[in-house]
Amino acid sequence: MSIFSKRSKFRVPTEVRRIKQVVEPVAQPKTARAAILGSTAAPAAASHSVSRSSHGTPRASPKPASSSRTQALQSAMSSPELRRSSTTTSRKRRAAYTNSPLNDSDPESDDEDWRETLDPSKRRKRAHTEDPARQLRHPRLWAGQNEEEDELGIVHAVEVASLADKCRPVMGLEEDEVGVRLRYPGANYLERYELVWGRDKIDGARDIMEVVNLVGSIYLTDAQAKPFLDQDHGIYRRLEKSKNTKDGKGFKAALQEYNEQLLALQKKGAIAQNIDAMRGVPRELVETILRQVYDRTVAPKVELLAKYQNGTDNVYGELLHPFVSDIFDRTKLTSEMVFVDLGSGVGNVTLQAALERGCESWGCEMMENACNLAEAQQKEFAARCQLWGIAPGKVHLERGDFCKNERTLAALKRADVVLVNNQAFTSELNGTLVNMFLDLKVGCKIVSLKTFVHDNKTAANDVAASILDVEHFSYPGGYVSWTAAPGTFCISTRK
Template sequence: MSIFNQKSKFKVKTEVRAVKKTLPEKPKPKPTSAPPSTSRIPSSSVRASPSTTSTPRASPLPPSARKSQNGSSRYLDPSSALKAPSSSTSSNSRKRPRASHSPASPSFDSDSDSDSASDDDWQDQLDPRKRLKRLEQLRRHDPNRRVRHPKMWKGDRESEGELLPVIHAVEVASLSEKCQPVMGLSRDEVGVRLRYPGSNHREKYELVKGKDKIEGAQDILTVVRHVASIYLSEEEARPFLDQNSGIYRRLERCKNLNDGKGFKEALKEYSESLFALQRKGVIAKNLENMRGVPQELVAFILDQVYDRTVAPKVELLAKYENGTDNVYGELLHPFISDIFERTQLTSDMVFVDLGSGVGNVVLQAALEIGCESWGCEMMENACNLADAQKKEFAARCRLWGVAPGKVYLERGDFRKNEPILESLKRADVVLVNNQAFTSQLNDNLVNMFLDLKIGCKIVSLKTFVHDNKLAENDVASSILDVEHLTYPEEYVSWTGAAGTYCISTRK
């Protein structure tokens, strides 16, 4: 069965509706009146101290890896993932969580028929006209955005030997990491190299598979698909995406038929074809005309970064003191994209994440929007992993040839960090995941908001303006206009349920 029939990590945009005090009766009402109860969040993933300024957002598990092995949509917290795995999985299966990187991609049976229904799905998924429509929407949203990386390789010979400090896939998923060869390859045949559109530097892979490891063949397939469908025109992409003889289809067919040698031959042809386009300046020219990075590519690049930096050391994020009221969790990629759209964040603006964890959202804002992006975190392990992500993120952006906005990751209490306090004065959008913050910390934040410029948007899980306070005595109500909204299911890491959030505007 084609995996187009499976549940995709990338969802069609869900309409966000305002919360009303009285809701009409519906046969199957969705939760809109109250946020998910914190009692549903496992207490074993709590923060280090009651007064910490860290947000409950930077979950150590990538989106798809947070689901239980039986496919349920209930997310796991760090401690349960590492210390108390479900009966259907061993403890080792949770130590190296893996993300399912890509949107649905085609799948062919061994006797694949070109007239099958899955072919129509496959062709529809890679339709260049739909790609152009997406890019045109990005262009209208932010016409000033420039996507091409200033240091991308344009096919010149001078930089052919340059090496980038990337963490190769082979460093985290290989035979030496107890993985097994796939597609009938012997142990000495699994090594391959993958070419990217923005650099002449190639990434080393091994065609192996292991529990909670990067699956090299699938990673390569996703890269090829994104390169062809996003970086090339319809005519240029035809040799890659032709549904009968295209390179992508041949790679997919060889993968499903366990034809490792055929897979490597098709991958060699992909590398040669992309190299020729790079030398002609085609990739650089096309990137120059782009005004945004599609969300599916943003999510994939961020997953590549996470899988090579955070996932191998995920145990570090579970070393927190129990008994506090700050829970470690994450707002997932689709939720953050919705927030960017609703706040109308653009590349000439400033984004600040107060309590940025391992830096996921800060990096997403820099890549997806291209804006100046700030984050602050106080817990040492999370800060160290955030720094590792930032370094890998910079190298990955060069591999892909895309230019992110400037990224600044600060350490310490955001109430006292001078660079963060200064950045807040210029901020256009501020994210505060205060799902588990104390009332005292929320009051401290309100006082910080006094320095925000008029019109700044503050996105939070809980409102700073409460009904039981008198407006004349309540600083929050005097400086903030609050809009109450709902988010759909599976938009946060700590529960699969829908919930509420707020966007407050500085008066």
């Protein structure tokens, strides 16, 4: 049974909020991933710090030695206010998805909200950051030059959600009718799905509808998008009605028309032309690609992240997609910069930086199972980016202690933005990091949940105070996985 309890772990909403300098708590989060704990409730707040990339990876000390990082873990374990259950986050994720445009509402309910979602005049106002220097077209984008199908080693949805996995047919379909294929804008390749449902499995119908909606609203002009998103007779509307009325044959017919219409646009070169005009990746597309990668690589093996060696504990906590995007905004991360995530877990933040900002992106993780899943994510990420036609920045995921890994230390010297979740670090480990920061270039931004400069020290004996200018910020509720409450973080600049 999944450690995500009885809630689905596959729903990631698309809306992203952006906050200013200081914000008041806002409504319940729109994005979340489940927390993974050991056999006892553990402090998920120790993301990165004790062991996890700020975005999705557990980390435990590799052996019960008295290293500073093990001490950090033990210190975190003694803090009762950091404890929480994985079920809480799972519920938040489920609730967030229920509020998305792809929920199971009646086809005629909330019609005004639905129509506003697909209004062409509003579709162009999608949150992203303009970067004139970035070229978004994937170098292997298929634009109809030949009829041969691309070779892409993706993990198909059917490999993780199928009748063979004890899922059941939906929309009144028989078992021999559930197989379908889905076309994407960047490649002459179709992903295989089965229209089935199973607990903690990919919902094929929802996944397909989300892809259709994003293709129509992001990759096409208003005129091109009309057959896809027309509010009365468009393909997306037909998919939605068929799903809600359990008309499986109607759903498959609408999907077939989508595949044919998109293929025609690809052959005309329309998709390539439209991508060339883009200068930023909308954040809902970023979240969808990252969710697809995670759902097909990490989620089916997520229990591995709860395994640890004797004498250690496993702590998991993550900065959610909106928080990470806000960090990128505040640090002005661009495609020409270098990003380093110290404690990258399964690589979620590292991949997000490469996709959302197109920068050179580094991560370093020491937990073996997390590293293995990170490598699987990196492989799937590369294939998915080609499938969507988007060129990400170069990704480097390193194994080992970020305090000692030579390639990571070399990347730090070139870094423009460094992320380190030191929520539960000991003073010893924070001191080690400060000494590492001596090698950072002037102007490098360091994002942390706790400051490295403390009021009870003087500039005369505090190395951190002498090399870092610190700004304090607040984040709203729903920005981290371990609590729904708001909190604070810091951005330090190397003097």
